[in-house]
Ligand SMILES: Nc1nc(C(F)(F)F)ncc1COP(=O)(O)OP(=O)(O)O
């Protein structure tokens with residue numbers, strides 16, 4: 001995908017699974033879209049997550065909502081599911097299937113990779129990653145096996161070294177700190193609980209969307 005188009009999509013990247021929600025995930029996603037998210041990742045993982053047919057059914061339901069509103073649908077980790085439902089892309093981490101083999105399997109779908117070091121970023125770039133997920137930027141309780149909090153330094157390091165690859169920050173990002181992540185050089189922020197646990201997913205997304213505008217570098 002064209003990097004500039006992808007940078008626009010990464011502005012407000014909502015990530016959610018059924019176990020991140022107190023209420024109906026389809027309703028939360030619909031409200032988040034109404035509030036202004038630009039990209040969605042289906043991440044059905046961790047304690048109490050759906051499996052097999054139930055996971056597939058929820059993926060199809062949320063994908064339908066995204067398609068109705070022209071929001072690309074990304075699948076976390078599960079390449080088989082992504083291919084089965086013709087998702088718009090996948091996101092993988094360092095412990096998931098290797099970037100090279102995933103790229104071969106998904107063709108020109110969007111491929112996001114979590115990177116935590118210069119070496120991981122260069123390897124992912126060389127293997128065909130379309131964007132980097134950098135984090136955890138701030139402390140997070142969502143991902144139980146998250147790596148140490150890295151703050152904004154790694155975003156700044158990549159930009160100072162002239163890396164233009166689309167970058168989205170992740171981990172503990174909310175309405176209070178989203179602007180800082182953009183000012184450090186990220187093209188967007190990804191959030192889970194800042195929207196999925198909000199009183200109003202619509203208002204939370206709208207506020208975050210405001211914070212991520214007007215930071216064109
Ligand atoms: N899911 C993610 N999405 C992003 C995105 F860039 F999309 F914001 N960045 C990072 C992660 C974390 O990916 P990973 O390290 O494989 O852990 P998990 O599979 O538990 O999410």
Ligand SMILES: [Mg+2]
Pocket residue numbers: 076077091092093096
């Ligand atoms: Mg993963």
